[in-house]
Amino acid sequence: MTSQATIPVVVNGACGKMGREVIKAVAQAEDMTLAGAIDKKPDLVGQDIGEVIGYQPLEVPVMNDLEATLVMAQSQGQAVMVDFTHPDTVYESVRAAIAYGVRPVVGTTGLSPEQIRDLAEFADKASIGCLVVPNFSIGVVLMQQAALQAAQYFDHVEIIELHHNQKADAPSGTAVQTAQMLTEAKKRFNAPLVAETETIQGARGGQTPAGIHIHSVRLPGLIAHQE
Structure with a gap:
C-alpha cells in the first residue's frame, strides 16, 4: 500500500524513450511511488520495469492492461497517470484515466483541438485535473x-x-x-x-x-x- 505522503504514479508508455525517463524520475522522487508501468510490447509484459530500462529492480512488472492498473493505482491514493504513448491511443487512454479517477499528465502530442476540448469537458464533469503539455522544456x-x-x-x-x-x-x-x-x-x-x-x-x-x-x-x- 502506498503511503499517504506519496503520489501513486502510473506511467503509460513506460518502455519508450520518454517513459523510461519518467520511470527513473518517479523512482528517485521522495514524494512519488511508481504504481504501474504500462506498455504494449508483448515480450516485455511481466518483466520488472526497472530491469527493462537498465535501472535497478523496482518490483513493478510491465503490464498491458491499462484499466486494471488504473484501478489498482486509484485504490492507493490520489493517483496520476503520465502518458507518453502514441497519437492513435492517447485520447482513449486519457478518457479511461479520468473515468477511473486518475489524474492524467499528457506528454503525448497529436491530440486534435476537438479531442482536447472533449477531454477538458470530461475532466471538469469528473472534477479531475488533467494536464496536456506539448513540451516540458x-x-x-x-x-x-x-x-x-x-x-x-x-x-x-x-x-x-x-x-x-x-x-x-x-x-x-x-x-x-x-x-x-x-x-x-x-x-x-x-x-x-x-x-x-x-x-x-x-x-x-x-x-x-x-x-x-x-x-x-x-x-x-x-x-x-x-x-
Missing part, C-alpha cells in the same frame, strides 16, 4: 515567450521543427502550440506579396488559418529542435 517556454514579443513588431513568421524519424505526428505539438499562441497575439501573418506557385506540393509547408507556415523535418538521429 523550460527552453521551449522561453522561446515561445520571445516569439510572442517579436510578433508585436514583425508581420512574417515561419516555424521549423525537427525531430527523429520515429515521431508519429507532424507538426509537433510544440509547433502547433506556438502557432496558436502567436495567432492569439496577432490575427494574421505573412500577407502574400507575390502569387506563389509550388512545383512540388507542400514545398512551402503546412499553413495555419492565420497564415503561419510550419515545416516539419524528420531524420534519423535528430534531437527535438524548433526555430
Whole structure:
C-alpha cells in the first residue's frame, strides 16, 4: 500500500524513450511511488520495469492492461497517470484515466483541438485535473515567450521543427502550440506579396488559418529542435 505522503504514479508508455525517463524520475522522487508501468510490447509484459530500462529492480512488472492498473493505482491514493504513448491511443487512454479517477499528465502530442476540448469537458464533469503539455522544456517556454514579443513588431513568421524519424505526428505539438499562441497575439501573418506557385506540393509547408507556415523535418538521429 502506498503511503499517504506519496503520489501513486502510473506511467503509460513506460518502455519508450520518454517513459523510461519518467520511470527513473518517479523512482528517485521522495514524494512519488511508481504504481504501474504500462506498455504494449508483448515480450516485455511481466518483466520488472526497472530491469527493462537498465535501472535497478523496482518490483513493478510491465503490464498491458491499462484499466486494471488504473484501478489498482486509484485504490492507493490520489493517483496520476503520465502518458507518453502514441497519437492513435492517447485520447482513449486519457478518457479511461479520468473515468477511473486518475489524474492524467499528457506528454503525448497529436491530440486534435476537438479531442482536447472533449477531454477538458470530461475532466471538469469528473472534477479531475488533467494536464496536456506539448513540451516540458523550460527552453521551449522561453522561446515561445520571445516569439510572442517579436510578433508585436514583425508581420512574417515561419516555424521549423525537427525531430527523429520515429515521431508519429507532424507538426509537433510544440509547433502547433506556438502557432496558436502567436495567432492569439496577432490575427494574421505573412500577407502574400507575390502569387506563389509550388512545383512540388507542400514545398512551402503546412499553413495555419492565420497564415503561419510550419515545416516539419524528420531524420534519423535528430534531437527535438524548433526555430
